[in-house]
Structures are given as structure tokens and as C-alpha cells.
Amino acid sequence: xxxxxxxxxxxxxxxxxxxxxxxxxxxxxxxxxxxxxxxxxxxxxxxxxxxxxxxxxxxxxxxxxxxxxxxxxxxxxxxxxxxxxxxxxxxxxxxxxxxxxxxxxxxxxxxxxxxxxxxxxxxxxxxxxxxxxxxxxxxxxxxxxxxxxxxxxxxxxxxxxxxxxxxxxxxxxxxxxxxxxxxxxxxxxxxxxxxxxxxxxxxxxxxxxxxxxxxxxxxxxxxxxxxxxxxxxxxxxxxxxxxxxxxxxxxxxxxxxxxxxxxxxxxxxxxxxxxxxxxxxxxxxxxxxxxxxxxxxxxxxxxxxxxxxxxxxxxxxxxxxxxxxxxxxxxxxxxxxxxxxxxxxxxxxxxxxxxxxxxxxxxxxxxxxxxxx
Numbered sequence: 001x002x003x004x005x006x007x008x009x010x011x012x013x014x015x016x017x018x019x020x021x022x023x024x025x026x027x028x029x030x031x032x033x034x035x036x037x038x039x040x041x042x043x044x045x046x047x048x049x050x051x052x053x054x055x056x057x058x059x060x061x062x063x064x065x066x067x068x069x070x071x072x073x074x075x076x077x078x079x080x081x082x083x084x085x086x087x088x089x090x091x092x093x094x095x096x097x098x099x100x101x102x103x104x105x106x107x108x109x110x111x112x113x114x115x116x117x118x119x120x121x122x123x124x125x126x127x128x129x130x131x132x133x134x135x136x137x138x139x140x141x142x143x144x145x146x147x148x149x150x151x152x153x154x155x156x157x158x159x160x161x162x163x164x165x166x167x168x169x170x171x172x173x174x175x176x177x178x179x180x181x182x183x184x185x186x187x188x189x190x191x192x193x194x195x196x197x198x199x200x201x202x203x204x205x206x207x208x209x210x211x212x213x214x215x216x217x218x219x220x221x222x223x224x225x226x227x228x229x230x231x232x233x234x235x236x237x238x239x240x241x242x243x244x245x246x247x248x249x250x251x252x253x254x255x256x257x258x259x260x261x262x263x264x265x266x267x268x269x270x271x272x273x274x275x276x277x278x279x280x281x282x283x284x285x286x287x288x289x290x291x292x293x294x295x296x297x298x299x300x301x302x303x304x305x306x307x308x309x310x311x312x313x314x315x316x317x318x319x320x321x322x323x324x325x326x327x328x329x330x331x332x333x334x335x336x337x338x339x340x341x342x343x344x345x346x347x348x349x350x351x352x353x354x355x356x357x358x359x360x361x362x363x364x365x366x367x368x369x370x371x372x373x
Contacts, residue, residue: 001350003340004058010354011060011111012336013361015241015317016121016190016212018065019049020084020091022321029087031094048320048332051097054116056334060358061107061117063211064088065322066143069274070126070152078134081127085120085141092118102142104366121188121211124150125157125176132179144365145186145211148176148196152272158193160222161271168195169203177203184370189213190223190243190317197229207237207364212317214248214301215240215308221248230305233313239364240309241317242301244330246293249301256290282324293327295342302343302356311352315361 020029026045027033035041035050042050054062066088068080092098099110101117110117120141125148128134135146149159156173158164166173177200180187187204189197190213200208216224225240233240246253261271264280271277305314320326320333329338340353348356 001344001353003337003344003353006340006350006353007058007060007337007357010357010359012058012316013061013107013117013358014059014320014333015063015209015315015361016065016123016243016322017049017062017318017320017333018067018123018322019047019320020064020088021067022047023087023091024084029083029090031091036091036095037097048326050333051095051116053332053334055097057332057336058357059116059333059336060111061101061119063119063121063145064091065123066120066127067123067150068127070124070150070154071272071274074129077127078129081122081138082141085138085143088118088120100142102144102370104362107362107365119144121145121147121186123147123188123211124191125154126150126152128176130155130172132175135176135179135185136183139183139185139370143185144368145188145209146180147188147190147211148173148192148200150191151274157196160191160193164193164195168193168199174199174203178205181205181368182371184368186364186368189225189229193222194226194229197225198232201229201232201236201238204236207239207367208233209238209315209361209364210240210317212243212245212319212322213240214242214245215304217308218301218304219249219251219254221254223248225305227308230308230313233309237313237364237367239313239315239360240305241315241361242298242305243317243319244298244326245319245323246290246297246325246327247323249327250291250293250297252291253293256288260284260288278324285324295327295329295339298327298330298339299342299346303346306352311355312360312363314356316356
């Protein structure tokens with residue numbers, strides 16, 4: 001099987017990339033400095049994503065994450081989110097290789113023009129500030145999915161990495177899911193607690209997605225998806241877009257992370273202090289190098305999700321530029337063909353790979369249409 005032919009017919013449609021946050025932190029959204037047409041410029045700022053490497057990797061469509069930390073001052077969260085949406089529009093407009101789209105027809109039109117289709121997903125329910133009106137405004141601006149939480153609980157939903165308060169969704173949280181269905185904003189269940197996953201699947205009338213999560217059975221991290229939830233995707237029609245984040249795919253790296261978290265707490269740093277904790281983690285990793293994570297670790301998750309959920313319910317959510325390092329062989333967005341080669345070697349057919357790269361997520365996107373104006 002020739003992987004370039006697979007990608008030529010069915011390019012990668014990745015569920016989650018944090019380049020916009022990286023651009024905010026490194027260059028204040030200045031895409032003259034962080035020039036995506038130049039791999040040299042991208043590497044200068046330590047990012048995983050630029051147009052030449054995306055082309056090399058067969059990337060055809062990307063959900064760009066709109067993310068700001070939950071520990072920002074409350075009054076700054078919505079303005080910071082709007083600034084990032086604006087930055088996304090400016091980034092896409094700057095490059096002829098990119099095209100801003102909102103639906104399957106737009107994706108296919110971008111591909112016909114030889115462009116990388118660009119869509120938006122907001123990573124964290126804190127960004128709506130308990131307001132269905134703010135949610136609706138984001139939808140009008142082109143946000144196509146909302147991750148119900150990030151690393152911290154919101155008032156109406158529990159995070160996978162925080163102490164449960166609602167034990168799932170509050171009444172308002174249930175209203176958020178229903179409103180998202182009405183707006184055509186996909187319900188993203190990455191980051192949420194297992195109880196939220198189960199309750200959202202009971203409420204939603206449309207297929208859900210996990211934009212960047214892996215299998216809990218393979219790596220025991222609360223960010224990953226339990227088998228009982230994976231098994232319900234065949235009924236719901238949703239998709240688990242397997243991520244490459246070493247903490248979520250390698251048990252050895254997860255165990256290392258737990259040691260790092262204990263060391264952070266001993267130094268007075270909470271894992272919920274987003275920037276402080278990540279700075280600590282980088283320093284801890286320099287002094288105590290983590291175990292290696294490889295493509296084989298990632299393949300184990302794809303195989304497990306395929307076995308439990310079915311081939312129609314698995315996709316790719318690399319989370320590039322959301323973490324400092326990625327598995328060996330998947331260091332940046334040029335690595336997708338190596339992943340597909342490894343999956344083919346483990347028995348995936350061409351039809352399987354094309355379902356994985358884009359056909360499944362296109363189906364889920366199409367099943368969450370925006371209402372007519």
C-alpha cells in the first residue's frame with residue numbers, strides 16, 4: 001500500500017492543534033515573525049506546525065484550537081478568546097495555502113483548490129463564562145466545537161483532572177449541550193470527567209467527538225476515554241480522535257508525570273496554575289528526562305479504539321503545539337505518514353486508513369450542521 005496515494009485521496013483532518021496559543025505566547029500573534037511559510041521560522045520559535053511540514057505530512061484540514069487558560073482573570077477570558085479568533089482569521093487570510101471553512105462542502109472546496117481547510121474549535125467551557133449568548137456568538141464567528149471543560153471544572157461540568165463537584169453535568173450544563181446541538185456546535189468530550197462523557201451521550205441528539213483523547217484501558221490517565229464510553233460511540237455516531245500526547249499514550253510517561261506533579265506540589269505549584277505548572281514541568285524534564293514515547297505506543301491506542309468503538313469511530317487529534325514534545329517519529333506535523341505506515345503494518349487496510357484520516361470526521365461534521373440563517 002502506498003501511503004501517499006491514501007493521503008492523496010483522503011488527507012489528514014486533524015482534530016486539535018494549539019498553534020494559536022503558541023503564537024500568542026511566542027510572538028503575540030505576529031505571523032510575520034512566526035511565518036508559517038517557513039519551517040526555519042517555525043523551528044526558531046519551537047513550534048511543531050508550519051505549511052511546508054503540513055504539506056509533507058499530508059495534512060488537508062485542521063481544527064485550530066481557540067484556547068485561553070481558565071486561570072486568567074475572569075473579565076479577561078472572553079476578550080482573550082475573541083482576540084484569538086481574530087488572530088485565527090488573520091492567520092488564515094495571510095496564506096494562500098489556508099482556507100477558512102465551516103462545513104464539509106467548504107472542506108471539499110478547499111481541497112479542490114489545493115488548500116488546507118481551516119476550522120475552529122474552542123477548548124474549554126470556561127470561555128463561554130456561563131452564558132448561552134456568548135456560546136451563540138462564538139458559533140456565529142465560526143467556532144465548530146466546544147470542549148466542555150479544560151483542566152479545571154466549570155460551574156456546570158466536571159473536568160477529568162479536577163475534583164468532582166457536579167458529578168457530571170448540572171442543569172445548566174445539560175442546557176449547554178442542548179444549545180450546542182441546536183447551534184451546530186459539536187460537543188467535544190475531551191478533558192471532561194467520565195461522568196460528563198456518559199451524561200452528555202445521554203442528552204445529545206447529535207454525534208459527539210473527542211478532539212484529542214486516547215484509550216484509558218491502554219494508558220491509565222483520566223484524560224483518556226473508558227471502554228464503556230468508547231463502546232457507546234457506535235450508537236451515538238461520534239468519533240474518538242486519538243491524540244499523540246506522551247502523557248496520555250505511554251504508561252511509563254504517565255508515571256513520570258505523576259512524580260513531576262508531586263514534585264510541583266512540594267514546590268508550592270498546583271497543576272491548575274497553567275503557565276506556572278508547565279514552566280515547572282519543562283524544568284523538571286530537563287533535570288529528570290522522561291521515558292521515550294514512540295509511534296508504537298500511539299498505534300496501540302488506535303488499535304484499541306478501533307477494536308472497541310469500531311473503525312467508523314476513530315480519527316486523529318495530534319495536539320501539536322499543545323505540549324512541548326511528542327513521540328519519537330511524530331515530532332511535528334510532517335509525521336502523519338509514518339503513523340499510517342505503522343498502522344498499515346499492523347493490519348489496517350486502505351479503506352480503514354481513509355476512514356481514519358478524514359472520512360469519519362467529515363461524517364461527524366456533516367451530522368452537526370449549522371442552522372440556516
